[in-house]
Amino acid sequence: xxxxxxxxxxxxxxxxxxxxxxxxxxxxxxxxxxxxxxxxxxxxxxxxxxxxxxxxxxxxxxxxxxxxxxxxxxxxxxxxxxxxxxxxxxxxxxxxxxxxxxxxxxxxxxxxxxxxxxxxxxxxxxxxxxxxxxxxxxxxxxxxxxxxxxxxxxxxxxxxxxxxxxxxxxxxxxxxxxxxxxxxxxxxxxxxxxxxxxxxxxxxxxxxxxxxxxxxxxxxxxxxxxxxxxxxxxxxxxxxxxxxxxxxxxxxxxxxxxxxxxxxxxxxxxxxxxxxxxxxxxxxxxxxxxxxxxxxxxxxxxxxxxxxxxxxxxxxxxxxxx
Amino acid sequence: xxxxxxxxxxxxxxxxxxxxxxxxxxxxxxxxxxxxxxxxxxxxxxxxxxxxxxxxxxxxxxxxxxxxxxxxxxxxxxxxxxxxxxxxxxxxxxxxxxxxxxxxxxxxxxxxxxxxxxxxxxxxxxxxxxxxxxxxxxxxxxxxxxxxxxxxxxxxxxxxxxxxxxxxxxxxxxxxxxxxxxxxxxxxxxxxxxxxxxxxxxxxxxxxxxxxxxxxxxxxxxxxxxxxxxxxxxxxxxxxxxxxxxxxxxxxxxxxxxxxxxxxxxxxxxxxxxxxxxxxxxxxxxxxxxxxxxxxxxxxxxxxxxxxxxxxxxxxxxxxxx
Numbered sequence: 001x002x003x004x005x006x007x008x009x010x011x012x013x014x015x016x017x018x019x020x021x022x023x024x025x026x027x028x029x030x031x032x033x034x035x036x037x038x039x040x041x042x043x044x045x046x047x048x049x050x051x052x053x054x055x056x057x058x059x060x061x062x063x064x065x066x067x068x069x070x071x072x073x074x075x076x077x078x079x080x081x082x083x084x085x086x087x088x089x090x091x092x093x094x095x096x097x098x099x100x101x102x103x104x105x106x107x108x109x110x111x112x113x114x115x116x117x118x119x120x121x122x123x124x125x126x127x128x129x130x131x132x133x134x135x136x137x138x139x140x141x142x143x144x145x146x147x148x149x150x151x152x153x154x155x156x157x158x159x160x161x162x163x164x165x166x167x168x169x170x171x172x173x174x175x176x177x178x179x180x181x182x183x184x185x186x187x188x189x190x191x192x193x194x195x196x197x198x199x200x201x202x203x204x205x206x207x208x209x210x211x212x213x214x215x216x217x218x219x220x221x222x223x224x225x226x227x228x229x230x231x232x233x234x235x236x237x238x239x240x241x242x243x244x245x246x247x248x249x250x251x252x253x254x255x256x257x258x259x260x261x262x263x264x265x266x267x268x269x270x271x272x273x274x275x276x277x278x279x280x281x282x283x284x285x286x287x288x289x290x291x292x293x294x295x296x297x298x299x300x301x302x303x304x305x306x307x308x309x310x311x312x313x314x315x316x317x318x319x320x321x322x
Numbered sequence: 323x324x325x326x327x328x329x330x331x332x333x334x335x336x337x338x339x340x341x342x343x344x345x346x347x348x349x350x351x352x353x354x355x356x357x358x359x360x361x362x363x364x365x366x367x368x369x370x371x372x373x374x375x376x377x378x379x380x381x382x383x384x385x386x387x388x389x390x391x392x393x394x395x396x397x398x399x400x401x402x403x404x405x406x407x408x409x410x411x412x413x414x415x416x417x418x419x420x421x422x423x424x425x426x427x428x429x430x431x432x433x434x435x436x437x438x439x440x441x442x443x444x445x446x447x448x449x450x451x452x453x454x455x456x457x458x459x460x461x462x463x464x465x466x467x468x469x470x471x472x473x474x475x476x477x478x479x480x481x482x483x484x485x486x487x488x489x490x491x492x493x494x495x496x497x498x499x500x501x502x503x504x505x506x507x508x509x510x511x512x513x514x515x516x517x518x519x520x521x522x523x524x525x526x527x528x529x530x531x532x533x534x535x536x537x538x539x540x541x542x543x544x545x546x547x548x549x550x551x552x553x554x555x556x557x558x559x560x561x562x563x564x565x566x567x568x569x570x571x572x573x574x575x576x577x578x579x580x581x582x583x584x585x586x587x588x589x590x591x592x593x594x595x596x597x598x599x600x601x602x603x604x605x606x607x608x609x610x611x612x613x614x615x616x617x618x619x620x621x622x623x624x625x626x627x628x629x630x631x632x633x634x635x636x637x638x639x640x641x642x643x644x
Contacts, residue, residue, distance in 0.1 A: 179537055179569065180502065207565055208527075212534030215501055230601070242601070242629075243529055246608040247501065259630040262601060267627045277599075279552070279564070279584060286568040305589045307564075308581040 002249045005197075005223040009043035010036050010241055013064050014090050015233035017047060019273050022062035026071075029064065030078045031265050032229065037081050038257035039245065043111065046072055049089035051097040072108045086110040086137070091127055093120040098127065104135030111137035113170075118148045121156035125163045132165035139200060141170040145186065146177045146288050157193040168200040168224050169193075173213060176206025176236055176281070177288040180216040187220045200224035203239050205231055206285025208277050210239040215247060229258055230266045235291035236281035274298070279307035287314055324571045327519070327545040331365035332358050332563055335386050336412050337555035339369060341595050344384035348393075351386065352400045353587050354551065359403050360579035361567065365433065368394055371411040373419040394430045408432040408459070413449055415442045420449065426457030433459035435492075440470045443478035447485045454487035463492040463524060467508065468499045468610050476511070483515040490522040490546050491515075495535060498528025498558055498603070499610040502538040509542045522546035525561050527553055528607025530599050532561040537569060551580055552588045557613035558603035596620070601629035609636055 012032050013024060029046070036044045047064030050056050056065060063071045067089045076087070088111035104110070112131040116124035121142060128138045140160060145153055160169055171186050178186070183201070190199055201217035201224070203210035214225055227241035242262070245255045284294035293314060298304045334354050335346060351368070358366045369386030372378050378387060385393045389411045398409070410433035426432070434453040438446035443464060450460045462482060467475055482491055493508050500508070505523070512521055523539035523546070525532035536547055549563035564584070567577045606616035615636060620626045 180534065181541065205530075207568075208530050208533050208562070211530050212502065219503065240530070240604070243604055243608070246529075246604075256630065256633060259601070259605075259633045263628050263630040279581070282562070282565055282568075283581075286565070306585050307589075308578065308585040311578060311581045 003218070003223070004250070006218065006248060006250065007042040007224050008241070008244060008248070008253075009045060009088065009200075009224065009226050010041050010085070010228060011045040011090075011202075011226055011238070012036075012228040012232055012241070014045040014047050015228050015238055016275070017062070017064045018234035019232070019275055020062075021060055022047060022065035024062065024064060026063075026074070028265055028269075029075055031261050033075050034079050034081075035229070035257040035261035036085050037079050037083050039254050040083055040252045041085055041241070041245075043088055044085040045088040045090060045113065046075065047089055049091060049101070049109075049112070050095045051100060053095065056095065067109070069102060069107050069109070076108050088113050088137075088139075090115055090141075091131075092116075093123045093127065096127065098130045101131065101134055109136065111139065111167075113139040113141055115141045115143055115172075117143055118145065118153050118156050121159055125159055125166070128163060129165045137167045138165060139168040139170055140166055141172050141202060143172050144174040144290070145171070146173060146175050146182075147290075150189075154189070157190065161193040166194075166198070168198055170200040170202050170224075170226075171217070171222075172202045173204050173210075175288050175290060176204030176210065176285040178203075178213055179207075179209055180213060183213045183216045184220050187217065187222065196221045197223060200226070202226040204233065204285075205236040205238060205277050206281045206291065208282070210237070211243050211247075214239045214244060230262050232266070232275050235275070235295055236277045236285065237275040279305065280310050283307060283311050283314060289314065325540070325545070326572070328540065328570060328572065329364040329546050330563070330566060330570070330575075331367060331410065331522075331546065331548050332363050332407070332550060333367040333412075333524075333548050333560070334358075334550040334554055334563070336367040336369050337550050337560055338597070339384070339386045340556035341554070341597055342384075343382055344369060344387035346384065346386060348385075348396070350587055350591075351397055353583050355397050356401050356403075357551070357579040357583035358407050359401050359405050361576050362405055362574045363407055363563070363567075365410055366407040367410040367412060367435065368397065369411055371413060371423070371431075371434070372417045373422060375417065378417065389431070391424060391429050391431070398430050410435050410459075410461075412437055412463075413453075414438075415445045415449065418449065420452045423453065423456055431458065433461065433489075435461040435463055437463045437465055437494075439465055440467065440475050440478050443481055447481055447488070450485060451487045459489045460487060461490040461492055461522060462488055463494050465494050466496040466612070467493070468495060468497050468504075469612075472511075479512065479515040488516075488520070490520055492522045492524050492548075493539070493544075494524045495526055495532075497610050497612060498526030498532065498607040500525075500535055501529075501531055502535060505535045505538045506542050509539065509544065518543045519545060522548070524548040526555065526607075527558040527560060527599050528603045528613065530604070532559070533565050533569075536561045536566060552584050554588070554597050557597070557617055558599045558607065559597040601627065602632050605629065605633050605636060611636065
């Protein structure tokens with residue numbers, strides 16, 4: 001499936017950081033940066049850019065939760081090769097301080113992606129405008145839309161449509177609940193408000209559909225796609241970058257540096273932190289639920305694989321009138 | 323996706339048996355049988371029905387490689403409930419003795435599925451006719467078509483079209499190499515020779531697409547679908563039965579007995595034998611290769627996760643003129 005317009009964004013560090021409170025070592029992040037550079041991937045998201053707070057103290061959260069410019073610069077300077085991906089960071093509505101964002105011309109960052117829920121879209125778009133003023137490329141990643149009221153989403157999308165400062169609008173399958181026809185339905189909905197060339201897709205693998213849904217987005221004309229190395233990410237994780245590059249068949253990509261960094265860095269990491277599909281996340285995805293409950297269940301080492309118990313737990317919550 | 327015509331065939335024991343030489347304990351098979359009965363699944367394949375040979379001695383291969391009627395009957399008799407799936411066994415062309423197959427009226431088996439490669443389709447269809455003569459429902463499962471020459475496949479399909487004794491023709495993604503548009507392409511090809519209601523699909527999960535490809539087959543009108551509990555099967559395994567039932571939303575199915583048998587029987591089994599997606603099978607699927615090489619690579623416990631090395635190994639085989 002070669003289409004030259006397609007861009008790939010690797011968010012290994014940002015989505016993976018959700019598992020380990022952004023405590024990746026600088027050595028690890030440099031290895032990922034090198035692999036992404038060498039593989040020809042278009043964008044790399046190095047972390048969130050949150051402000052320190054009571055909820056997010058630096059004593060608990062590692063550097064990739066804050067993405068300070070000097071730390072990012074050290075990563076960039078660690079590589080001597082030619083190809084450089086555009087760098088992005090993620091904003092969470094309500095957890096950022098726009099005043100601390102330097103102008104693009106003084107920063108190693110190229111793009112700011114703003115994540116928000118449907119009811120926060122106005123605040124999200126405000127951040128988008130401010131980031132654009134400072135010279136950044138912008139995205140809006142509306143989370144958890146599979147559990148949103150469609151009428152409310154459409155209202156929010158009307159505001160999105162009036163925001164020319166937005167470069168990309170992401171369809172985000174936060175709960176890993178969509179299958180192909182639903183991806184198409186949602187992209188058609190988004191496409192009523194935003195030109196197709198501005199649409200982007202971010203999947204999750206709760207029911208093993210992150211990769212196939214990303215393929216479906218491609219089939220539906222989306223040209224901006226998220227993936228992570230080895231599918232690392234919270235819960236069931238994301239679309240595997242190595243599979244996506246294998247599918248895209250664009251000669252500008254080289255998958256070998258990705259397999260190399262998996263072998264050297266991710267295989268050992270798998271002994272320390274868990275990610276990827278399992279029965280528990282599967283149930284969570286089929287139920288279109290936030291993975292919170294599933295992650296809590298997985299944290300119990302003795303009972304983590306008791307999928308029948310988990311299924312009973314989450315389906316019984318649905319029983320009875322409300 | 324509720325469509326009342328859809329039938330599900332569980333081939334847990336038959337496809338899973340490829341991993342452990344069909345050495346499942348009778349206790350385990352009875353547990354699977356009970357779960358399938360209780361869940362309302364339509365068909366259950368208990369094993370292959372091969373003849374003992376030098377290649378397949380009973381000293382090495384367990385009972386589910388031979389599926390003797392008395393053994394099958396013991397499984398059936400172990401369950402007291404009401405719903406009974408139709409039982410199937412698999413024939414491999416060249417490894418069976420049709421004379422040992424009793425008439426349907428004297429056997430607990432309902433359906434014989436004949437597996438063959440493209441060049442064996444004539445032999446496969448001969449077995450199909452003989453099975454039909456003995457009173458069985460029949461299928462033909464043409465393997466490895468993703469690596470077949472399409473003109474040869476079409477020639478074989480012409481013979482298939484002339485065989486009214488055939489009840490179902492399977493599109494089999496043996497190498498787990500197809501994605502959705504290719505499934506559609508192949509089903510459209512098969513649909514030129516066989517009515518759509520006779521088409522069936524069997525996927526593999528090498529690139530995490532067994533479930534999504536099965537969904538695509540459903541979208542394309544296929545009503546006979548294979549799956550296995552927990553996706554158990556050779557290499558990367560199969561479409562997960564529990565995910566498929568969750569998708570189908572047919573009130574006749576109850577997924578809870580499946581999660582129960584996973585929790586009680588499959589979670590412990592995972593400590594003994596390996597199946598499911600990993601980087602090595604992913605490379606194998608992307609390369610459209612028989613999983614033989616990947617399985618051999620996985621057998622080396624120290625180097626099994628060295629995906630870069632495996633990628634180099636299999637891609638370098640392609641280098642140079644032939």
